[in-house]
Amino acid sequence: MRIPTLLVALAACSSAFAVAGPPAPGPEWFAAHRAALAAKLPPDAVVILRAPAESPGNLLDAYRPDSNVWYLTGFSEPDAIAVFRPGAVEGKRYVLFVKPRNWTEERWTGRRAGVEGAKSEYRADAAYPVADFEKELRPLFAGAKALFYLDARDREFREKLITAWRVLAADGTEPLPALDVAPHVAQMRLVKDATEIAILREAATLSVEAHRAALSLARPGVNEGVLKAAMVQRCLAGGGARMAYAPIVGSGPNSVILHYPDANRTMQAGEMIVNDTACEYGLYAADVTRSYPVSGTFSSEQRAVYDIVLAAQKAAIAKAVVGAVHHDVQDASLAIVVDGLIKLGLVKGTREEVIKSRSYTAFFPHGTSHWLGLDVHDAGSYEFADPTDRWTRYSSSMAKLKPGMVLTVEPGIYIPEKSEGVDPKWWNLGVRIEDDILVTEKGPECLSCAAPREIAEIEKAMKPSSSQSR
Numbered sequence: 001m002r003i004p005t006l007l008v009a010l011a012a013c014s015s016a017f018a019v020a021g022p023p024a025p026g027p028e029w030f031a032a033h034r035a036a037l038a039a040k041l042p043p044d045a046v047v048i049l050r051a052p053a054e055s056p057g058n059l060l061d062a063y064r065p066d067s068n069v070w071y072l073t074g075f076s077e078p079d080a081i082a083v084f085r086p087g088a089v090e091g092k093r094y095v096l097f098v099k100p101r102n103w104t105e106e107r108w109t110g111r112r113a114g115v116e117g118a119k120s121e122y123r124a125d126a127a128y129p130v131a132d133f134e135k136e137l138r139p140l141f142a143g144a145k146a147l148f149y150l151d152a153r154d155r156e157f158r159e160k161l162i163t164a165w166r167v168l169a170a171d172g173t174e175p176l177p178a179l180d181v182a183p184h185v186a187q188m189r190l191v192k193d194a195t196e197i198a199i200l201r202e203a204a205t206l207s208v209e210a211h212r213a214a215l216s217l218a219r220p221g222v223n224e225g226v227l228k229a230a231m232v233q234r235c236l237a238g239g240g241a242r243m244a245y246a247p248i249v250g251s252g253p254n255s256v257i258l259h260y261p262d263a264n265r266t267m268q269a270g271e272m273i274v275n276d277t278a279c280e281y282g283l284y285a286a287d288v289t290r291s292y293p294v295s296g297t298f299s300s301e302q303r304a305v306y307d308i309v310l311a312a313q314k315a316a317i318a319k320a321v322v323g324a325v326h327h328d329v330q331d332a333s334l335a336i337v338v339d340g341l342i343k344l345g346l347v348k349g350t351r352e353e354v355i356k357s358r359s360y361t362a363f364f365p366h367g368t369s370h371w372l373g374l375d376v377h378d379a380g381s382y383e384f385a386d387p388t389d390r391w392t393r394y395s396s397s398m399a400k401l402k403p404g405m406v407l408t409v410e411p412g413i414y415i416p417e418k419s420e421g422v423d424p425k426w427w428n429l430g431v432r433i434e435d436d437i438l439v440t441e442k443g444p445e446c447l448s449c450a451a452p453r454e455i456a457e458i459e460k461a462m463k464p465s466s467s468q469s470r
């Protein structure tokens with residue numbers, strides 16, 4: 001092939017070129033989050049956030065910043081500490097402790113902003129090497145009446161910090177509280193702004209492309225790993241740094257394993273595939289599931305189950321409106337799944353009886369919806385009326401839906417082999433349909449529904465081209 005022809009061909013295939021990914025939000029965006037957090041806290045609070053160090057010897061994955069730390073600072077290097085003193089005088093409100101520049105180390109593990117960069121790029125009022133944190137702690141604590149910390153699961157750091165705070169408190173006459181600031185940050189993260197929505201939209205769009213790529217490859221004799229690889233290729237070539245979560249690509253007996261991790265089985269004619277895979281983009285997660293037959297055409301059993309799950313999903317999405325309560329989404333899908341299971345003869349009783357006895361959980365064992373954002377199961381309270389009961393808690397999620405919230409809607413039916421009293425024609429049939437929904441004043445907006453979801457659309461997208469055969 002002559003070179004100009006090659007270039008034209010490569011340009012036509014968008015996945016041939018990896019792109020740099022989305023532009024990161026600017027320093028003002030992070031400063032606005034710090035200001036919003038400060039407004040929730042007493043003026044004499046000190047807030048200390050830990051960006052954890054990399055696990056020693058980890059060569060498996062690139063470091064991913066802690067979502068809360070990034071949301072408040074934009075700083076994405078490991079082993080750092082951020083301190084905010086909302087009530088301090090100008091120039092002393094924001095201090096960063098970071099790994100200093102050191103080429104001998106940087107040439108192994110990556111470039112650093114260093115102490116200077118912490119000030120010039122990340123707008124810290126002052127910055128120090130992270131090794132100096134304990135030394136600087138006393139002046140940072142001076143005058144503070146409440147400690148708010150975020151430990152990012154670095155227990156040792158938290159314990160040392162709280163011990164130092166208690167020593168200070170022991171010097172005074174009043175008790176000084178030490179509190180986890182994560183719930184405050186979680187509530188801020190629950191409602192997404194225009195910048196976040198734009199990034200989430202891209203994450204969903206890229207994930208849709210990845211699903212289309214997988215769909216076109218599925219047929220008998222192909223390994224699950226081929227679908228997974230196609231999706232990872234699309235996400236990374238499209239500018240995502242990593243997948244939003246470990247891909248779940250399960251065929252036949254694996255389609256009934258909710259978080260099946262292996263993706264290494266050869267798919268057989270007559271089976272369903274549950275493909276729950278999505279891209280992370282600019283640190284924001286999509287979460288998308290499509291289910292389809294390996295053969296490219298739905299059997300009557302597959303169609304019967306799929307129709308129920310799709311109807312349940314549509315009814316639940318319709319409930320994701322401003323002012324609704326989060327459990328309305330769950331309840332709408334549960335009612336339709338339960339009616340469907342009764343109709344198929346998989347459970348016995350009335351809808352009320354089946355919900356009360358929870359016999360449906362043999363086939364629908366998970367909730368329908370979770371928050372989505374920087375984390376795939378994103379931060380933000382569900383305001384569970386009963387958080388202790390894992391079966392019913394999503395039905396007691398009292399959070400009111402507001403514009404800018406983003407949630408998944410993901411009902412499913414999974415019929416394991418040898419399910420008691422179940423005709424073998426239903427065995428090993430799993431279906432989950434999952435999309436990412438933005439709550440808007442104008443109603444629910446589906447960010448990921450361009451991935452083929454109607455049976456006719458799926459069968460069309462799976463039709464072999466003239467060069468393939470099933």
Ligand code: GLY
Pocket residue numbers: 245276287376410434
């Ligand atoms: N992909 C994980 C979930 O659906 O919640």
Ligand code: MN
Pocket residue numbers: 287370408410434
């Ligand atoms: Mn999900």
Ligand code: MN
Pocket residue numbers: 276277287288289434
């Ligand atoms: Mn999912």
